[in-house]
Amino acid sequence: MPTAILTQPGLHVRLTSQRLEVHGPHPETGEETLLRPIPLHDLERIVAGEDVHFTSPALAELLRRGIPIQIFSWEGRFLGGFLPALQPAGRTRLRQYQRILDPDFTLTVARRIVAAKLYNQRRVLQRLLANRTAAGSDDPALDNVRQTLDQLEQLFPPIRQSRSLDELRGFEGLATARYFQAWATFLPAEFPFERRSTRPPHNPVNACISFAATLLYSEATAFCHAHGLDPALGTLHLPDDGRWSLALDLIEPFRPALVEALALDLFSHKILNHSHFENRDGGCFLNPDGRRKFFLQYERRMEREFLSETVGHRTTLRQQLENQATLFKTALENPDAFEPFLIN
Structure with a gap:
């Protein structure tokens, strides 16, 4: 899964060991639940809506692994990217x-x-x-x-x-x-x-x-x-x-x-x-x-x-x-x- 697409409102993304866990409201009950785990070893990028929440440990691990995040507004406008630290290239x-x-x-x-x-x-x-x-x-x-x-x-x-x-x-x-x-x-x-x-x-x-x-x-x-x-x-x-x-x-x-x-x-x-x-x-x-x-x-x-x-x-x-x-x-x-x- 090179790209994870997370656009559902109210999602919370947390780091657990070597994977991300995506939590959000259950489609039927509305209760907070684990919707999907995402192994980090085969993830290359994330596309996320503006109201998707990432914990600091999750963001830090994405940076460490060089995995960028593209963030889009609720109406579909590209707002910007979250990129790993770049090596100087003077x-x-x-x-x-x-x-x-x-x-x-x-x-x-x-x-x-x-x-x-x-x-x-x-x-x-x-x-x-x-x-x-x-x-x-x-x-x-x-x-x-x-x-x-x-x-x-x-x-x-x-x-x-x-x-x-x-x-x-x-x-x-x-x-x-x-x-x-x-x-x-x-x-x-x-x-x-x-x-x-x-x-x-x-x-x-x-x-x-x-x-x-x-x-x-x-x-x-x-x-x-x-x-x-x-x-x-x-x-x-x-x-x-x-x-x-x-x-x-x-x-x-x-x-x-x-x-x-x-x-x-x-x-x-x-x-x-x-x-x-x-x-x-x-x-x-x-x-x-x-x-x-x-x-x-x-x-x-x-x-x-x-x-x-x-x-x-x-x-x-x-x-x-x-x-x-x-x-x-x-x-x-x-x-x-x-x-x-x-x-x-």
């Missing part, structure tokens, strides 16, 4: 600061990130199109998907030859807009998707995309910290107050493989329906029951093993996300070492 940070000020380095790395994202967007559409075609569909909208694939293919040369970050971001925005237009073709009719909307998301599809991206972003931020990197200093995303730009960079190629693919599965397989969403604060958001289902599917996808043609062995999306932080750190000395994540 030399790595100094080199990163120097590299981020080097326009050749930032443009080289950013080009690779955008090219990898475009490659993964095309692979997702190709797979969806192949599955729909194999099922015998004669939907005329599939012709638009084929046209989009050709259009995306034509964007590789200008992306790889971009002369500035602004020019590169323009091509990235164009590719993503075309991709989402084609991707929406495969959604069930009861969950339309006209455009990408954030802060707030305006419909259930956007709500799922935003929530998955938030989870991925928080994990990438933690991996950057763990490997001595400053997650605020990115290449494609300019450093700015209030965001972890490097974490945003590293998750870009994972968006098609995880964020959008997961959202599509949730609706296509009827895991989520309209009862799992609520309208508030001018937007549409997952409700508590929807978030519980979402967390479960997110974890399954992040921990599912697959044989990667790029790395040549079995791995998981979570392992590959951490590997991106490792590769970026290596690229501070050897930019050619940075190879963004690619779908098979």
Whole structure:
């Protein structure tokens, strides 16, 4: 069990020997009872709601074992993380600061990130199109998907030859807009998707995309910290107050493989329906029951093993996300070492 998800209100987490014990109200009697033990030896992270209580010994043991906690508010907003003490990485940070000020380095790395994202967007559409075609569909909208694939293919040369970050971001925005237009073709009719909307998301599809991206972003931020990197200093995303730009960079190629693919599965397989969403604060958001289902599917996808043609062995999306932080750190000395994540 790499991740423990604790979102039920009123839970108390205590340390007993080599395990955590989660106490809370019994579903039928309401009396305080032991709901589940969690062995620490196979725990890698905890996702917790803001009203879950941890004892000091439990927190201390999690720190000792290097197990982070991600904390979410009752409405599903990521509040922050509880991270183990970090080892000083002055030399790595100094080199990163120097590299981020080097326009050749930032443009080289950013080009690779955008090219990898475009490659993964095309692979997702190709797979969806192949599955729909194999099922015998004669939907005329599939012709638009084929046209989009050709259009995306034509964007590789200008992306790889971009002369500035602004020019590169323009091509990235164009590719993503075309991709989402084609991707929406495969959604069930009861969950339309006209455009990408954030802060707030305006419909259930956007709500799922935003929530998955938030989870991925928080994990990438933690991996950057763990490997001595400053997650605020990115290449494609300019450093700015209030965001972890490097974490945003590293998750870009994972968006098609995880964020959008997961959202599509949730609706296509009827895991989520309209009862799992609520309208508030001018937007549409997952409700508590929807978030519980979402967390479960997110974890399954992040921990599912697959044989990667790029790395040549079995791995998981979570392992590959951490590997991106490792590769970026290596690229501070050897930019050619940075190879963004690619779908098979």
